Amino acid sequence: MNDNYQTLILGGGLSGLTVAHKLRLNHPQHKFLIIEKSDRAGGVISSNNDQGFISEKGPHGFLDNCAESKSILRETGLDKECIKAPLIDFVRYVYLNGRLNLIPQTPRKILMAPLIPWHAKLRVLADLWKAPLKGEPTVAKWAQYRFGPALLPYLDAVYTGTYAGDFNKLTIDSVMPGVRALEKEHGSVIRGLITSMKAKKKRGGSGKKLTMPAMTSFPKGMERLSEKLSESLVVGRDILFNSAATGIKRQDKEWIISTSETTYKAKNIVLCLPINACLRLLGPIAADLPEKDVPETRISTVVFGFTDDVTIPPGFGFLTPEVEKRFTLGSLFSSNMFPGRAPEGHVVFETLVGGRRHPERLELDDEKLTEEALTDVRDILGIKEKPVYSTLLRPSGSIPQLERNYPALLSWKENFVEENKGLHLCGFGWGGIGLNDMMKSATMVAEELISSRQSKQETEVKGVYF
Numbered sequence: 050m051n052d053n054y055q056t057l058i059l060g061g062g063l064s065g066l067t068v069a070h071k072l073r074l075n076h077p078q079h080k081f082l083i084i085e086k087s088d089r090a091g092g093v094i095s096s097n098n099d100q101g102f103i104s105e106k107g108p109h110g111f112l113d114n115c116a117e118s119k120s121i122l123r124e125t126g127l128d129k130e131c132i133k134a135p136l137i138d139f140v141r142y143v144y145l146n147g148r149l150n151l152i153p154q155t156p157r158k159i160l161m162a163p164l165i166p167w168h169a170k171l172r173v174l175a176d177l178w179k180a181p182l183k184g185e186p187t188v189a190k191w192a193q194y195r196f197g198p199a200l201l202p203y204l205d206a207v208y209t210g211t212y213a214g215d216f217n218k219l220t221i222d223s224v225m226p227g228v229r230a231l232e233k234e235h236g237s238v239i240r241g242l243i244t245s246m247k248a249k250k251k252r253g254g255s256g257k258k259l260t261m262p263a264m265t266s267f268p269k270g271m272e273r274l275s276e277k278l279s280e281s282l283v284v285g286r287d288i289l290f291n292s293a294a295t296g297i298k299r300q301d302k303e304w305i306i307s308t309s310e311t312t313y314k315a316k317n318i319v320l321c322l323p324i325n326a327c328l329r330l331l332g333p334i335a336a337d338l339p340e341k342d343v344p345e346t347r348i349s350t351v352v353f354g355f356t357d358d359v360t361i362p363p364g365f366g367f368l369t370p371e372v373e374k375r376f377t378l379g380s381l382f383s384s385n386m387f388p389g390r391a392p393e394g395h396v397v398f399e400t401l402v403g404g405r406r407h408p409e410r411l412e413l414d415d416e417k418l419t420e421e422a423l424t425d426v427r428d429i430l431g432i433k434e435k436p437v438y439s440t441l442l443r444p445s446g447s448i449p450q451l452e453r454n455y456p457a458l459l460s461w462k463e464n465f466v467e468e469n470k471g472l473h474l475c476g477f478g479w480g481g482i483g484l485n486d487m488m489k490s491a492t493m494v495a496e497e498l499i500s501s502r503q504s505k506q507e508t509e510v511k512g513v514y515f
């Protein structure tokens with residue numbers, strides 16, 4: 050049994066790397082070990098650099114509106130390397146009624162744009178008089194009730210873009226707990242937003258104009274983030290690869306972790322695992338677990354490179370709501386967003402397929418899937434030319450879907466962690482699914498480890514971006 054460590058971190062994705070980074074920075078004498086199943090650090094973060102085309106198997110970037118991720122960039126020096134695509138400078142599109150509809154950059158411009166008729170805009174105001182829906186409504190049901198049906202395709206696009214999800218299954222309490230709390234407290238989302246903006250102003254907060262965040266990445270792709278965070282980790286001392294945790298137990302106020310090779314004992318363990326991997330490990334020691342797993346979904350990315358005779362529309366890209374019955378979920382105009390994504394004289398975009406509604410499309414062989422995606426996207430963008438480059442990326446990770454009963458699982462987690470001293474949980478699907486969510490909760494866990502005090506994550510109102 051190896052008992053050299055104060056903390057064992059299970060999983061070496063962004064969450065695990067963030068915990069390790071913070072411990073090393075703020076408490077260098079704290080001895081930790083990351084136990085990672087695969088042969089590399091970074092988890093689902095994985096950039097693809099091929100023939101001068103840079104694309105992403107996993108995340109494409111994160112918004113620069115999160116204090117914790119900004120700190121990490123500063124602490125690692127990555128703030129000097131990162132590249133940004135400000136939302137204010139780039140339009141987005143929703144493919145609806147057989148064409149790309151431009152979504153302006155700011156909420157005020159969106160309100161004025163002819164995306165929905167005036168009577169539908171007035172219907173949105175009915176939110177002021179509608180009592181909160183009881184239970185756990187889906188996002189679609191909740192939005193239709195509060196704001197009317199006209200916004201639904203746009204909202205569908207938002208949740209296709211963020212979760213690759215189905216807004217008829219995702220629930221408002223799970224994906225927008227902050228908005229739901231405002232609605233319940235003030236009897237209306239609009240009234241709640243206005244009240245909280247006024248309160249913020251009164252506290253001397255941001256009395257200034259609404260600012261828009263920027264999408265952040267790195268010149269050679271997102272993998273630079275995990276590369277930098279793992280740079281100082283010594284293999285064998287700080288991190289183990291090809292070593293999966295297979296069991297957890299509590300013994301004499303310590304935690305025992307088994308891997309296929311050996312066992313480890315430590316005062317603290319941090320599970321930085323995708324939510325279902327975490328639930329599987331906890332199953333045997335958590336008799337009252339309310340859910341054995343949460344639904345997950347996969348996507349694939351088809352990368353298409355063209356010579357720059359092909360013009361792609363300006364902006365970030367587009368999303369397609371289900372009502373349009375397209376093969377693809379949307380495309381990111383990568384060479385518009387970040388410089389150097391395609392060789393000189395070329396453009397590149399990345400097209401997403403699959404998601405919660407269409408897992409069967411991912412069963413197609415590579416050739417067929419690529420061909421179907423190309424046909425669909427050429428039709429949408431009116432491209433006649435053939436691509437000079439294409440590749441299909443099939444990520445290994447799945448995206449957790451925060452659907453019914455997820456809030457109950459979160460409350461269970463809170464109690465379980467409180468009852469089990471030295472146990473900490475964060476990672477993909479716990480309290481969000483985005484990179485910023487992961488950096489935020491992993492930072493909080495590192496602070497708990499250093500201070501030996503439990504903290505509680507605040508429910509925040511997040512912006513909605515296409």
Ligand SMILES: Cc1cc2nc3c(=O)[nH]c(=O)nc-3n(C[C@H](O)[C@H](O)[C@H](O)COP(=O)(O)OP(=O)(O)OC[C@H]3O[C@@H](n4cnc5c(N)ncnc54)[C@H](O)[C@@H]3O)c2cc1C
Pocket residue numbers: 059060061062063064065084085086087090091092093094106107108109110111292293294295321322323326348444446447448475476477478482483484485487
């Ligand atoms: C296709 C895709 C696209 C995405 N796009 C975006 C985006 O554009 N923007 C954004 O903000 N977010 C995006 N995300 C989400 C983002 O990538 C995740 O929030 C984040 O990377 C999760 O990090 P993590 O360390 O918590 O989990 P993971 O990256 O899943 O890492 C968990 C690690 O645990 C290891 N592991 C699993 N089981 C065990 C075990 N038993 N023992 C030891 N190790 C184990 C795994 O090998 C893995 O390395 C995307 C996710 C996917 C899958």
